[in-house]
Amino acid sequence: MxxxxxxxxxxxxxxxxxxxxxxxxxxxxxxxxxxxxxxxxxxxxxxxxxxxxxxxxxxxxxxxxxxxxxKPRGRSDRGRPRRLSDENLAVIEVRCKAFPELTIKLLYEQLLAEGQLGDPPIGYNNLVRIVRQHDWLPGRRRTDVRKRFETGAVNELWVCDFMHGPMVRTDRRRAKAILCAVIDDHSRMIVGHAFAASETVAALTVVLKEAFGLPKRLYVDNGPSFSADLVAKACARAGISLIHSKPYDSPSRGKVERFFRTVRDRFLAVVETESTLNELNDAFTVWLREDYHHKNHRGIEGRPIDRYHASACRVPIRRMSRSELDEIFLVRHERIVNN
Structure with a gap:
């Protein structure tokens, strides 16, 4: 030109x-x-x-x-190949059909690591165009709209919720694994997590007892586990403000819901099927430590682990001993015994 x-x-x-x-x-x-x-x-x-x-x-x-x-500028890749070979395209198509829940971003990272994006490799936007042009991955569009909100320091607000996961092998049968996760609103760190075979108060209690410190506020939905008296009494004894969202208002818990989407896209999309519950929890812990907590988060423009530690250095972290936690989460029953 x-x-x-x-x-x-x-x-x-x-x-x-x-x-x-x-x-x-x-x-x-x-x-x-x-x-x-x-x-x-x-x-x-x-x-x-x-x-x-x-x-x-x-x-x-x-x-x-x-x-x-x-003025239009000349392409920086002028003279370099900008098309993928038929073999590369076949690999992309097979990967998309084998893992339809993959996001294009994760797909790009995997193909780039495997050297399946040409030499030199094509850019991310080119892969987006190719995948959408061939309709290899189903499109997903957000429908919820919320104004931006964020607390000023760690442990000021935790958001907790359950997510239904894959089928796993237990001692006696196959069961659906259900993830209970607690996310810190300020840092996006996952401060408590566990897959369990049920969505119960017991599963919630295990996660809260293993969480990092204590929050000022705990934001949950109106499910039976979160509405139980045991949870309310435990929060009362620990000095935690327990807040329930409006019924059927999952967008108000947008940060933990967005995290669950990341779990489906980046973890469950590649996790081995038919694993045991312990194997799934071990793999999830490794994934949090090596992937999620150390990946740049667009919402905070940084890594959750860095933001957590930066804030934790400025504010005191409330903690309770193991014996104190066992006491406040103790299930009490009164019975009358007739001799």
């Missing part, structure tokens, strides 16, 4: 964004949405529609680099 064509394209782009260069963001968005609904004639590219994000990209480039920023 010669310099004259590049200037013509830059000029055409400028004509589109120029009416709102000096306007506030709200007016810019309204204008750009209208522009996205119509077709635009661009030199070299012809007539086509553009997304709002494309127009915003032009605005950003113009604001940083001026008119030259609107």
């Amino acid at each position: 010669d310099e004259q064509i590049r200037e013509q394209i830059a000029l055409a782009r400028f004509k589109v964004i120029s009416p709102v260069l000096a306007e506030p963001g709200r007016k810019q968005n309204e204008y750009l949405r209208k522009q996205a609904e119509r077709e635009h004639l661009m030199p070299h590219y012809g007539t086509k529609r553009y997304a709002v994000s494309t127009f915003k990209g032009w605005l950003r480039k113009y604001g940083k680099e001026g008119f030259d920023g609107l």
